[in-house]
Amino acid sequence: MSSPQSPPPTAPAAAPPAPRPVRVPVEAIDRSCRWPVLVLVVLAAGWLVVAGALAVLAAIKLHAPGMLAQHAWLTYGRVQPAAWNAFVFGFASLAGLAMALWMTARLSGAPLRGGGVIILGALVWHAGLKIGLLGILAGDATGLEGLELPPYASPLLLGGYLLMAPWALLTFARRVEAEAYVSQWHLIAALLVFPWVFAAAHLATNFLPLRGVLQAAAQAWYLQNLQVLWLGFLGLAAIFYFAPKLTGNPVPSRSLALFGFWVLTIFGSLAGQVRYAGGPFPAWMSSVAAAAGVLTLFGVYAVAVNGARLGRGAAGRFRESVVLRFIALAWLVFVGAGALAALNSLLGVRQLTQFTLVTPGLDYLWTQGVAGLALLGALYYLVPRLLGQGWPVAGLARAHFYLAATGILVLAAAFLVGGLAHGAALKDPQLGFILVVKRYLPFAATGTLAHLLWLGGALLFVLNLVLALVRCFQQAARPVWQAWWTPQPTGPQPAEVKP
């Protein structure tokens, strides 16, 4: 506090006002995104099919364990984690990064920075995941669910990530409007959370392993954060971007969205230990997780209310927009899975559902239901903008939606209902273990159907993408091609000499 008598502090000469950034036209933004985002999309599409095929194989082995059992690298214990890793790190993470980079540039009104480095990062990540997946199939998996990537592969993924993700933040730093939009909160939270969670969990289990059961505690924390703060927030970013854009309605309440964002960030992150409720962990871990799990219900409620009001009066849009259907279903799955997860963290419910199909069922809802559907919707929207032309066969996209939606709903129904039957059977002292297994087998077999539907949809997506790229290539190559084949008008052709 300076007294009035003291000379005023010598203020530096006012800097000339920085030129107000101007929103770059969307065509220019899309052009800046084209190559890096397309590379990510193509890699993600490939992984989507690989993950789908592996998931079908794993699902079949649940009810036909003898199939291909003579090949060690195709046994359930290797195929199942390979499928999960291919989906989460291959499809969801790469598609999520593609969407994050494009959406950040769009919402910031600034062209995407870092083109070539992003492509390099994508290739490093891709190579790391390939090595990791081959390692898993070769039997090098670490044995902790979700952290199976062998120690020689996970640093590559992190390195690739650090080449890609910072460009979203650097582009965000050049945004036109100071106030960030709802999707940007979720994107930036997700982009900041992922490297921390991934690195910390791999350090705690593979590189500097914690002692005993604490590894499992770190793993539960990692899976929860990966599902809610990485995959879930990528899904929410897509939902909050495309739903208002395609319905034409604004997000009803910014403050409610903010409330939901912070509730999910804080309490969603803490609820991981629910996975091992009743296990040999200090009591505070389980009770904090249970309380936090129930509190996430408020975040889910905020998303539910904002989303429901967004869809008002937009029924016609749902009929004509495939992207909006993907997004709306992802929202529905988020609300449903979030409510079920909150319910599942209550100890009484957990006593029935622990060690049953309910746990993988909820995991599938988060990974494929929320992140998978929302990101597919996002890719269906952004690829035509990057290529400058529409999807070659729009019908394939519509068919993909129905296949994916049926797959997810069948899977959720089979695993949740089957899980309850499974839990009730486990509690029955009259039933031997093999009888319990027989009781839930029909539900597990239904999972095969669901994964087949999902894989069929994925193939349609890739087919559509390949057709689009081929058409683009043809158009780009045609002038060159024609110039090469057209005989030069100047000069006579040399006469052929016949022997």
Add this chain to the structure above:
Amino acid sequence: MSLEPRSTTSSHPAPPATVPDLVPGPEPAEPRTGTAFYTPIWLVAVFGAALYWATLYVDRHGGGFNPMVFTPGELLADVEARVPRSEADVLLAKGRQVYNTYCSACHQPNGRGTPGQFPPLAGSDWVLTEGPNRIIRIVLDGMQGPITVNGVEFNNAMLPWREQLTDEDIAAVLTFIRGNKDWGNNAGPVSPAQVKVIRDATAARGTFTPWTAAELLTIPVKD
């Protein structure tokens, strides 16, 4: 290869725009947030109540955030009471169990006995001797006839436990009785080996021959 947007007049006709989101067209405006609908106050109130419930829940089930407490609903003190920390604690915990089963009916849970009928163990001059030689014999083969405890005379019979209790049981219950701080006792522990020596030495007395006070007083309290 160039991926520039092509014009729609090129040789490949664009697909029919039946799905407006699957073809690039006039770009809809970027999304925005409305301001009409705020966070409802009842939600804040319910959230506050839920936070309060959560703190109560963690307080009740979290074991005070102590890493040693694994069972929801317990505190560190409960764990320490249940889980003995040393060998003497193992005997003490077992002795409490044996005492409650076999001894407390007559000598009472508080160890004060019943005036005129059963002598006290709390502060008893027979219990708090330097060594446990006499009371081991009492527990093994019982007792009959007059006995003076802390200057008060009792005349009753005590059952023998030679067949029912193992060496370890007897050592445990005597450790519990002699070292029971709640009763004001502070004598040293009794080991199963000590009990075994006396059990073998007195086996020749024949089953069910109770001791008398006079007989016991001839035996040194300590080896």
